[in-house]
Amino acid sequence: xxxxxxxxxxxxxxxxxxxxxxxxMGRRLAxxxxxxxxxxxxxxxxxxxxxxxxxxxxxxxxxxxxxxLGPTYDDVTRDxxxxxxxxxxxxxxxxxxxxxxxxAKAGRDLxxxxxxxxxxxxxxxxxxxxxxxxxxxxxxxGGGVVYALPGVPSEMRxxxxxxxxxxxAAGAGPLAVARRTVRTAxxxxxxxxxxxxxxxxxxxxxxAYLPDPAEVKVRITAAGGAAQxxxxxxxxxxxxxxxxxxYGTGDESLASVVHRLLGERGATVxxxxxxxxxxxxxxxxxxxxxxxxFAGGAVTYATSMKHRxxxxxxxxxxxxxxxxxxxxxxxxEGVRDRLGAGYGLAVTGVAGPDPQDGRPVGTxxxxxAGPGSERLVTAPRLPVPGTGxxxxxxxxRMTVVHALELLRRVLAGxxxxxxxxxxxxxxxxxx
Amino acid sequence: xxxxxxxxxxxxxxxxxxxxxxxxMGRRLAxxxxxxxxxxxxxxxxxxxxxxxxxxxxxxxxxxxxxxLGPTYDDVTRDxxxxxxxxxxxxxxxxxxxxxxxxAKAGRDLxxxxxxxxxxxxxxxxxxxxxxxxxxxxxxxGGGVVYALPGVPSEMRxxxxxxxxxxxAAGAGPLAVARRTVRTAxxxxxxxxxxxxxxxxxxxxxxAYLPDPAEVKVRITAAGGAAQxxxxxxxxxxxxxxxxxxYGTGDESLASVVHRLLGERGATVxxxxxxxxxxxxxxxxxxxxxxxxFAGGAVTYATSMKHRxxxxxxxxxxxxxxxxxxxxxxxxEGVRDRLGAGYGLAVTGVAGPDPQDGRPVGTxxxxxAGPGSERLVTAPRLPVPGTGxxxxxxxxRMTVVHALELLRRVLAGxxxxxxxxxxxxxxxxxx
Numbered sequence: 061x062x063x064x065x066x067x068x069x070x071x072x073x074x075x076x077x078x079x080x081x082x083x084x085m086g087r088r089l090a091x092x093x094x095x096x097x098x099x100x101x102x103x104x105x106x107x108x109x110x111x112x113x114x115x116x117x118x119x120x121x122x123x124x125x126x127x128x129l130g131p132t133y134d135d136v137t138r139d140x141x142x143x144x145x146x147x148x149x150x151x152x153x154x155x156x157x158x159x160x161x162x163x164a165k166a167g168r169d170l171x172x173x174x175x176x177x178x179x180x181x182x183x184x185x186x187x188x189x190x191x192x193x194x195x196x197x198x199x200x201x202g203g204g205v206v207y208a209l210p211g212v213p214s215e216m217r218x219x220x221x222x223x224x225x226x227x228x229a230a231g232a233g234p235l236a237v238a239r240r241t242v243r244t245a246x247x248x249x250x251x252x253x254x255x256x257x258x259x260x261x262x263x264x265x266x267x268a269y270l271p272d273p274a275e276v277k278v279r280i281t282a283a284g285g286a287a288q289x290x291x292x293x294x295x296x297x298x299x300x301x302x303x304x305x306x307y308g309t310g311d312e313s314l315a316s317v318v319h320r321l322l323g324e325r326g327a328t329v330x331x332x333x334x335x336x337x338x339x340x341x342x343x344x345x346x347x348x349x350x351x352x353x354f355a356g357g358a359v360t361y362a363t364s365m366k367h368r369x370x371x372x373x374x375x376x377x378x379x380x381x382x383x384x385x386x387x388x389x390x391x392x393e394g395v396r397d398r399l400g401a402g403y404g405l406a407v408t409g410v411a412g413p414d415p416q417d418g419r420p421v422g423t424x425x426x427x428x429a430g431p432g433s434e435r436l437v438t439a440p441r442l443p444v445p446g447t448g449x450x451x452x453x454x455x456x457r458m459t460v461v462h463a464l465e466l467l468r469r470v471l472a473g474x475x476x477x478x479x480x481x482x483x484x485x486x487x488x489x490x491x
Numbered sequence: 492x493x494x495x496x497x498x499x500x501x502x503x504x505x506x507x508x509x510x511x512x513x514x515x516m517g518r519r520l521a522x523x524x525x526x527x528x529x530x531x532x533x534x535x536x537x538x539x540x541x542x543x544x545x546x547x548x549x550x551x552x553x554x555x556x557x558x559x560l561g562p563t564y565d566d567v568t569r570d571x572x573x574x575x576x577x578x579x580x581x582x583x584x585x586x587x588x589x590x591x592x593x594x595a596k597a598g599r600d601l602x603x604x605x606x607x608x609x610x611x612x613x614x615x616x617x618x619x620x621x622x623x624x625x626x627x628x629x630x631x632x633g634g635g636v637v638y639a640l641p642g643v644p645s646e647m648r649x650x651x652x653x654x655x656x657x658x659x660a661a662g663a664g665p666l667a668v669a670r671r672t673v674r675t676a677x678x679x680x681x682x683x684x685x686x687x688x689x690x691x692x693x694x695x696x697x698x699a700y701l702p703d704p705a706e707v708k709v710r711i712t713a714a715g716g717a718a719q720x721x722x723x724x725x726x727x728x729x730x731x732x733x734x735x736x737x738y739g740t741g742d743e744s745l746a747s748v749v750h751r752l753l754g755e756r757g758a759t760v761x762x763x764x765x766x767x768x769x770x771x772x773x774x775x776x777x778x779x780x781x782x783x784x785f786a787g788g789a790v791t792y793a794t795s796m797k798h799r800x801x802x803x804x805x806x807x808x809x810x811x812x813x814x815x816x817x818x819x820x821x822x823x824e825g826v827r828d829r830l831g832a833g834y835g836l837a838v839t840g841v842a843g844p845d846p847q848d849g850r851p852v853g854t855x856x857x858x859x860a861g862p863g864s865e866r867l868v869t870a871p872r873l874p875v876p877g878t879g880x881x882x883x884x885x886x887x888r889m890t891v892v893h894a895l896e897l898l899r900r901v902l903a904g905x906x907x908x909x910x911x912x913x914x915x916x917x918x919x920x921x922x
Contacts, residue, residue, distance in 0.1 A: 073527045075518030076672070076701050076710060079510050082532070086506030096504045098539075101513070101530040112529075132684055133691070134699060171685050212702075214885075241507065253563055254602055260564070268565060270507050271643075279507060331790070337776025338769025341790040345768025348844060348883065356796040359762070359772040359788030361781065365830065369787060399796065413779060452779065454645075 061231055063089060064116040065099040068109055068127035068137050069211060072101045081126045081216055088220060090239065092229040104128060109140035117204040122228065127211030129194040131174040137208055141199050142181035144206075149179045155186070159193060191218040238287035241270075242278045242298050244305040245314060245465040249276050255301045265294045273454050274442075274461035275314070278302075304474055307465070314464045315343045315350075321471035322353035327402035327431065329467065331357040332370055332395035334382060334408040335424070339460050355401035360391070366408075370394030381417030382408055385437040388427030396429045403470075404429040407463050412451040422455055426463045428470060438466055492662050494520060495547040496530040499540055499558035499568050500642060503532045512557045512647055519651060521670065523660040535559060540571035548635040553659065558642030560625040562605040568639055572630050573612035575637075580610045586617070590624060622649040669718035672701075673709045673729050675736040676745060676896040680707050686732045696725045704885050705873075705892035706745070709733075735905055738896070745895045746774045746781075752902035753784035758833035758862065760898065762788040763801055763826035765813060765839040766855070770891050786832035791822070797839075801825030812848030813839055816868040819858030827860045835860040838894050843882040853886055857894045859901060869897055 065085055071077040079101060086096045097120060102108045109128070116123040128137030142149045156178040163170045177194045180186065187196030187207070192215040197208040207224050209216045244252065249271045256278070260267055264284045270277040278298060282291035299306050307317050322329060331340045341357035344350055358369045363382040366372040372390040380387070388408050396404025409424030410416045422442040429435055440462040442455055496516055502508040510532060517527045528551060533539045540559070547554040559568030573580045587609040594601045608625045611617065618627030618638070623646040628639040638655050640647045675683065680702045687709070691698055695715045701708040709729060713722035730737050738748050753760060762771045772788040775781055789800045794813040797803040803821040811818070819839050827835025840855030841847045853873040860866055871893045873886055 071699055071701050071710070072514070073517050073530060074521045074670075074710075075514040075516065076699075076708065078514040083503070083506040083509040086504050088506075090505045097534070098543075099504060099532040103528070108529075131681070132700065134697070171681065173684075174681075239505075250562070250602065250605075266565070268502055268507075269563070270502050277507065279502070279505070333769070333772075335776075336773065337781075337785075338764070338772030338788060338790065341764075341769030341792070342767065342773055342887075345766075345790075345792050346883070346887075350768075351793040354768075354792055356792055356800060357769060357788075357790030358800075359769065359776075359790065361772070361776050361785055361787055363782075365787040369789075369830070399800070453777070456773075456777075 061094050061122070061228065062097045062120040063094055063122045063124060063228065064120040065096055066109075066112055066116060066123055066125040067099070067101045067211075068104065068125060069101075070103045070134070072127075073103050081211065081213060084213070084217065085124060085126075085220065088225060089228070092225055093237070094228050095237075104134045104136055106136045106140040106143060109137060110144045113140070113144050113201070113206060117202055117206070121204055121231075123204065123206045124224065125206060125208045126216050129177070129196075129208060129210045130212075131171065131177050131194075133173065135176065138176070138179055138181065138197070141184070141197065141201075141206060141208060145181055145183070145199055145201055147182035150182050151175070151178050152180045152186070153178075155180070155195065162193060187219050187223045189215055189219055190222065191215045195219075196223065238282045238291040240280050240291055240295055241310055242280065242295060242302075242306055243275065243308045243310075243312065243314075244278065244302055245275045245307055245461055245468075247276065247302070247305045252276055252278065252302065252305075256298060259294055259297045259301070262290070262294055262297070264290060267298075272457075272461075274440075274458040274465075304469065304472070307468055313343075313347070314461065314468060316347045318344070318464055318468050318471065319347050319350055319353045321468065322403075325402075325471065327471075328353050328355040329403040329405055330355040330395045330399035330401035331463075332366075332391040332404065332406035333357060333359050334361055334366070334391070334406075335411040336407055336456050336459050336463075337361055339456055340405070340407065340463055343460055343464065355399045358395050358398075366391060370398065381419070383410055383417050383419045383423055383425065384408070385425045385427070385439065388425035388437050389429070389435055390427075392427035392429040393435070402431045403467065405463055405467050407459050409455070409459060411455045411459075421451055424455070424459050424462070426459070426466050428466055430470065434470075436466065436470070438462070492525050492553070492659065493528045493551040494525055494553045494555060494659065495551040496527055497540075497543055497547060497554055497556040498530070498532045498642075499535060499556060500532070501534045501565070503558075504534050512642065512644060515644070515648065516555060516557075516651065519656060520659070523656055524668070525659050526668075535565045535567055537567045537571040537574060540568060541575045544571070544575050544632070544637060548633055548637070552635055552662075554635065554637045555655065556637060556639045557647050560608070560627075560639060560641045561643075562602065562608050562625075564604065566607065569607070569610055569612065569628070572615070572628065572632075572637060572639060576612055576614070576630055576632055578613035581613050582606070582609050583611045583617070584609075586611070586626065593624060618650050618654045620646055620650055621653065622646045626650075627654065669713045669722040671711050671722055671726055672741055673711065673726060673733075673737055674706065674739045674741075674743065674745075675709065675733055676706050676738055676892055676899075678707065678733070678736045683707055683709065683733065683736075687729060690725055690728050690732070693721070693725055693728070695721060698729075703888075703892075705871075705889040705896075735900065735903070738899055744774075744778070745892065745899060747778045749775070749895055749899050749902065750778050750781055750784045752899065753834075756833075756902065758902075759784050759786040760834040760836055761786040761826045761830035761832035762894075763797075763822040763835065763837035764788060764790050765792055765797070765822070765837075766842040767838055767887050767890050767894075768792055770887055771836070771838065771894055774891055774895065786830045789826050789829075797822060801829065812850070814841055814848050814850045814854055814856065815839070816856045816858075816870065819856035819868050820860070820866055821858075823858035823860040824866070833862045834898065836894055836898050838890050840886070840890060842886045842890075852882055855886070855890050855893070857890070857897050859897055861901065865901075867897065867901070869893070 391406035822837035
């Protein structure tokens with residue numbers, strides 16, 4: 061079963077919107093054993109959509125479109141599908157009644173253009189949209205099938221999960237390909253690839269490296285017979301070769317692993333954030349139920365707040381500025397003590413775009429105060445990619461990962477010396 | 492000048508990576524008057540890449556590819572371009588020397604497969620990559636031109652800005668299309684579209700609505716003669732019809748507007764965050780130089796921390812739980828006073844996926860304490876899209892926008908009654 065995706069919308073070609081829908085659909089389909097072989101974006105022009113649908117059906121069994129089903133005049137996917145099928149657009153009375161009812165219930169007047177959402181290519185099946193107004197459509201076309209879904213992510217996802225995926229998975233047959241993603245932090249892509257050369261050489265096994273700021277996901281694919289068994293074998297080798305750098309698999313985030321390790325010890329963490337401005341707290345609280353292990357945080361972005369909120373020595377701040385290893389240590393101790401947490405985790409550094417207190421962009425110190433007398437400060441040297449505002453976002457994101465990774469390693473029982481050594485090696489690696 | 496984008500990589504089809512490169516390129520090209528007419532993603536297969544390049548050149552003047560130029564064996568764009576051009580891949584000695592030098596400087600051994608990056612289709616021009624190892628390539632092909640760029644965003648962006656955009660813009664001619672994006676918060680897309688019907692009817696003017704959680708960007712496009720003048724006229728009408736809901740244009744973020752308004756008054760804000768866990772602080776500190784107007788923040792995710800860190804009345808928390816308007820008010824006052832800021836901004840609520848203290852997912856209170864006796868609490872009722880973990884991210888993001896928007900309106904001098912009324916209307920709108 062080969063599937064192509066067709067995303068419709070000028071806003072995607074103009075880059076006002078990133079194509080998150082295609083990524084989500086690709087993942088969900090792969091999980092069900094359905095292969096996406098091509099993904100195309102076109103603008104809001106009926107003729108271009110018709111041509112793209114026909115080309116795609118020449119290569120694939122099914123085409124999934126998103127976008128262009130809304131109420132406004134730039135929503136033209138319905139028109140294009142009618143044209144491709146050589147049928148008329150007809151108003152569906154039941155759909156019209158449902159639209160009028162929804163709007164009346166909200167005490168509003170129906171905008172005349174909203175009735176466009178009740179128009180359907182003759183013969184198309186309606187796919188129930190329990191998350192919004194416009195239903196999806198299924199149109200049989202020249203031996204293939206087109207599923208047209210709304211562009212609003214929550215509506216697209218709902219119709220995918222409730223209708224389209226069950227239908228496609230029924231026709232997909234048993235999985236001939238098995239995939240798993242192993243997540244790592246703290247090692248460079250090139251170092252990982254060199255270490256995994258022997259796994260690359262295993263028959264029927266392919267590796268792909270998906271780098272994110274300060275993280276690398278290694279996707280293992282096993283194709284052919286006994287795919288699951290060979291996948292398990294390859295994963296075992298990958299884990300053995302990468303050791304402590306592996307923190308999880310699949311959708312497991314670094315934050316969720318940290319919460320699990322804290323929970324196992326009955327411990328909590330409090331965070332003190334300077335350059336990240338709240339991102340570490342946001343990452344930790346992205347996990348539901350995190351209030352059991354996340355005590356809270358202090359965002360001390362301005363230098364004076366490091367003294368005021370956390371008790372960092374004012375003389376130290378005057379003499380060295382805010383970007384200093386001892387400041388990171390005192391911030392970690394301060395937040396741990398003031399919030400009554402088991403661990404205190406702190407970051408201070410320069411996110412850019414300009415240097416600060418004479419320190420270059422990318423200078424970052426991560427401080428960790430443990431429940432006893434344990435104190436650690438690491439200085440991951442972050443590469444400075446690109447220029448301007450992009451630096452800032454990447455450095456902040458890398459800092460979040462390095463901080464969570466330091467805490468994870470300490471909780472996982474890697475000796476402090478090893479954490480410090482890894483940080484040093486990391487620095488040399490970056491030259 | 493028509494340009495198509497071709498992004499190469501299994502990870503994009505599988506949804507492990509979102510196609511941010513295509514969005515960035517589309518934006519940059521549109522700014523220079525170059526129209527992207529189609530954007531295609533294919534996997535790491537040479538034959539498929541060859542076919543996609545040839546199809547694209549049949550429709551467009553230039554094709555920009557990203558991905559597949561790295562050192563590993565799944566990087567096959569070089570091979571595909573050589574095949575499409577009917578030439579051999581030849582090793583470039585200068586490029587090889589540069590690779591060896593880079594690696595030696597970092598004190599590492601050259602991985603044999605890294606030498607693949609020195610292979611070039613015969614006759615291709617090298618595009619300098621000042622941000623990494625693999626250069627871009629320019630290949631003339633059947634009357635058109637292919638620019639091949641690395642998939643690493645910082646490297647792709649550098650080569651685009653330094654080489655490709657200047658070359659393409661030189662051939663693009665004067666801008667026949669003018670575009671502007673007006674940014675709004677707090678109004679629904681359907682309400683905005685209904686209000687702007689008369690602008691839609693202006694000749695040569697097109698509107699597009701780009702909804703984000705709790706924000707809508709309205710993109711105005713003017714095509715044909717005197718595009719700039721007509722764009723200005725349309726923007727004036729849009730602003731008049733949307734009034735206070737417009738907070739900025741183009742890339743201007745809500746956070747940057749809040750900082751500007753605070754700066755004009757010489758005021759600062761401190762934030763107290765519950766369900767957002769640090770996202771409001773992160774958003775405010777995404778703007779460089781924000782330490783002048785952002786005092787700091789307290790992340791009081793656990794209920795007990797609202798009392799401990801902010802002095803919220805313990806009896807109130809015991810009786811009503813953390814999700815209550817009076818809790819939001821006391822959090823705002825508490826953080827303002829403890830951090831010595833002019834304004835205190837606070838949020839408490841239920842991000843999901845499960846209800847909390849008997850309150851449904853999406854219940855949110857935003858508290859604002861002004862420098863004098865001003866106190867405001869709003870209760871934006873947030874629609875609950877989709878299910879499970881997605882809810883959580885969307886509700887948190889909407890809460891950030893509603894909080895910043897409340898502060899913006901107060902700073903911009905909209906009377907408190909109006910803010911409260913807008914919040915009520917907003918609620919009715921959502922039925």
